[in-house]
Amino acid sequence: MENIINYFATIPSSHRSILLIGGITFFWLIENAAPLFKFKYQKGKHAVTNIFFTITSILVNLPLAFILVRSSDWAIENHFGIINWLPEMPILVYTILGLMVLDLIGAYFIHWLEHQVKWMWMFHLIHHSDLHVDTTSANRHHPGESVFRFIFTTIAVVITGAPMWMVFMYQSISVVLSQFNHANISLPKTLNSVLSYFIVTPNMHHVHHHYTQPYTDSNYGNIFAVWDRLFGTYRELDGDKIKYGIDTYMDPAENEHIGPMLKIPFQAYRPPINN
Template sequence: MLSFFENPLVLQLVAYAVIIITFWALEVSFHAERPIEKAKHSLLNAKFIFFVLPVQIGISTIVFMVANWTENTGWGLINLLPIEKHTVLHFIIAFIAIDFFDYWYHVFMHRVPFLWRFHQVHHSDMDVDISTTVREHPGETTVRVSYLVLVVFILGVPVEFLLLKQFIQSFINLTSHSKVKLPEKVNKIVSWIVVTPNTHHIHHHYVLPYTDSNYGDILTIWDRLFNTFTHMKQTDIVHGIDTNMNESENKDFKDLITRPFDNERTHSTNPIYSKQSLKTVK
């Protein structure tokens, strides 16, 4: 039994579940949501887990195999640096490097029409909360974790560093979708470093240029460096995507799971960028 819970994938899934349950309860408590309605919404998003989990576990196994191989062979860009291995500095560099690649992964999911077909399922949630995190099409999961295999191969990230980074990433990803937001004064300080619920909910606003902004996965530095960071009043945020604001369709699991393969129901929000400059909304 002990060896089962020592499995890194199992540990990650257990931590993921604990965070979801905790923040789900906080959302009900602090936002006076009707538990029955919230449960229906959460169950809809939870259905994706049954399709996503096998893909996630299967390809993640390859991720850890590649990480082990790079560590044993000394392969990877990070291993070329003149720094002592398995030190704090080594982890910080690896952490920043992976987060940089994660930022561009998110940008590609928006800008490449074929990839947007799958990612827009996540954005179609018109009531973003903690459960929205798991609202991911298995097609996107395949792309996301396969991309991580490539990143780990290029960088050469030790397994233990990868695990720690993914625990941090899971926490940030989950809390950033939560309705439990930070006081604005606190958010202004915290969001200079990491993604917050306040900044990420702007990314889920239904129209451009907001949908194509605040791409950061953990750190917000990349959005600031590449001019994709935006501000917006939280009370003005409307969740969803402007190409499909049909509430019944966005609550239909069959529609959502098949939507990426239907040309008539899948449209890009302009993968090149809106003609409106992001500078106008800063």
């Protein structure tokens, strides 16, 4: 465990890039070999659009990274945060608990909030407007959404009291799990029924991308599946019944081109058709 901690404490930027690019490549190949849906779309063109938003997310987060470092250092120096207030525990328990709190606040809670607050939803629905969800959809986020997701990640770091090695570990796991649970693949039912009690699987997250409520407002988790079950936001839907997109933006002219998507948050709110 000490070696793992030391690795993430000094993880090179190149290794983080490899996780991002390598993860997309790995799941891309699996999608090609055994896709859940045989989409009739230009996979390369679709990827270029989604990768554009991946790049904007990176550009938003890079200059703000020092805030995460300062926040983590402050929490450790001042013995602040949930995992620092608890009695001494084995490092493995300390790590898992810290990752869970980071995931709860920095992923589940902000994701749930985006579905409750209309102006936040207008930024987030760029992610939901994808009609062909695959591994490249994982980081399809409007630059504005990237900003307030960063804010909540920072809040999560302070509330957790996470050291930077744990933050880097969390971000690395989050990237790979997001690519995994967006991938155009399906796990065997038995395997999914077991894994979905612990981590968010593709079978579970695809339900969240069904185009109408109440499925849109379910399965918010990214790493740990426990939060949806605990807070009553867990839903199931057979894969063959899932239709991707969002009912208010089903026109490809609005959801397949970068320019129109960047403008969506500044348009009038459209209430759900099937509420």
